[in-house]
Amino acid sequence: EVQLVESGGGLVQPGGSLRLSCAASGFTFSSYSMNWVRQAPGKGLEWVSFISSISSTIRYADSVKGRFTISRDNAKNSLYLQMNSLRDEDTAVYYCASAYRSGCDYWGQGTLVTVSS
Amino acid sequence: EIVLTQSPGTLSLFPGERATLSCRASQSVSSNYLTWYQQKPGQAPRLLIYGASTRATGIPDRFSGSGSGTDFTLTISRLEPEDFAVYYCQQYGNSPLYTFGQGTKLEIK
Numbered sequence: 001e002v003q004l005v006e007s008g009g010g011l012v013q014p015g016g017s018l019r020l021s022c023a024a025s026g027f028t029f030s031s032y033s034m035n036w037v038r039q040a041p042g043k044g045l046e047w048v049s050f051i052s053s054i055s056s057t058i059r060y061a062d063s064v065k066g067r068f069t070i071s072r073d074n075a076k077n078s079l080y081l082q083m084n085s086l087r088d089e090d091t092a093v094y095y096c097a098s099a100y101r102s103g104c105d106y107w108g109q110g111t112l113v114t115v116s117s
Numbered sequence: 118e119i120v121l122t123q124s125p126g127t128l129s130l131f132p133g134e135r136a137t138l139s140c141r142a143s144q145s146v147s148s149n150y151l152t153w154y155q156q157k158p159g160q161a162p163r164l165l166i167y168g169a170s171t172r173a174t175g176i177p178d179r180f181s182g183s184g185s186g187t188d189f190t191l192t193i194s195r196l197e198p199e200d201f202a203v204y205y206c207q208q209y210g211n212s213p214l215y216t217f218g219q220g221t222k223l224e225i226k
Contacts (some may be wrong), residue, residue, distance in 0.1 A: 035215070037162075045154075045162065047215035059214045070179055095161055102209035103152030103169060107161035 002026040002106045004096050007033065016086050016115070022079040022096030022108055030054075030074035033099035037079050038092035039041030039110070046092075050099065064090075086115045119144050120201075121218035127201050129226040135192040138221045140206035145186045150209040153182055153191045156220075157202045166191065193223075201225050 008020040011068050020036070034047040049070040050059040058070055069082040079096050098105035120143040130136055141152070148169040154162040164173040166182035169189055179194040193200055206218040 037215075043151045044220045045156075045207070047213055047217065047218040051213050061213050095162075100154070100164070101155075103151040103164055103167050103207055103215075104162075106174065107163075109161055 001044065002098075004098070005107055006096055006108040006109035006111035008093060008112045009094065010083075011114045011116065012086055014087060014115055017082070017084045018086065018113060020081040020083065020094055020096075020111060020113070022081075023078065024077045024096075024098075027106070029077040032094070033057075034079045035041070035096055035097045035099055035104055036067075036070060036112075037095045037104065037107075038090075040089075040092045048094070051079070069074050083113070086113075088115050091115045118213065119146060119208055119216055121206055121208060121216055123204075123206060123218035123221045124199070126219075127151050127222045127224060129209045130196055131226050132198055133156075134196050136191075136223055138191040138204050138215060140189040140224050141146070141186075142187045142189070146189075148185050150183075151189050152207045152209070153185070154176070154205045154207065155200075155202045156205065157195060162205065182190050184216055189194075196223075200223070 003025045005023045020104045023097040033052045035050050067085045071080045095107050095110045097107045124139045151169040153166040156162040170182045175211045181192045183190050203222050205220050205222045
């Protein structure tokens with residue numbers, strides 16, 4: 001069974017940092033590109049970042065470029081999102097999701113990041 | 118940047134009825150790059166349709182996708198109680214890599 005389990009969310013002050021993790025199991029993680037997608041409370045989905053299977057291609061949404069860094073450790077079947085200079089508008093549930101065709105097939109349950117003073 | 122506009126914002130129907138959800142793109146989108154998701158409250162999105170018309174594994178055949186260019190449609194032929202949810206379309210592009218529509222809420226009438 002495919003499982004993606006996010007962790008690392010929490011309450012942080014504006015300007016602070018957090019590191020999200022996503023532990024993958026049940027599939028060959030090293031063969032799949034991965035994404036982070038977020039959803040602000042009561043709002044729609046917003047793509048955040050993409051990383052290819054061997055980290056050769058990395059992309060970011062303009063809203064997080066220069067502040068967030070995506071990475072992965074295939075030996076540990078893990079995906080990460082380092083979030084710096086956090087803003088109120090970064091408050092959201094953050095999902096990791098495996099890339100499939102032109103979308104995302106498997107999703108984690110999400111981890112809530114709240115940026116507030 | 119391609120903008121996806123979904124309509125209607127909310128659709129109220131009875132179980133057993135047919136639902137037609139629209140996703141319109143501001144520029145032409147390759148059919149290969151149009152995806153639909155279902156999201157229920159408190160849950161992660163679920164992949165329904167990729168390549169505009171191909172059902173994902175385990176998706177019932179009452180769900181179908183169609184369209185090309187700038188106009189795409191998700192149709193649910195006979196609504197089951199578990200189908201009432203929010204539906205998102207998404208396109209794969211260049212910058213940003215993925216763009217989502219704002220969603221259509223399908224509610225029980």
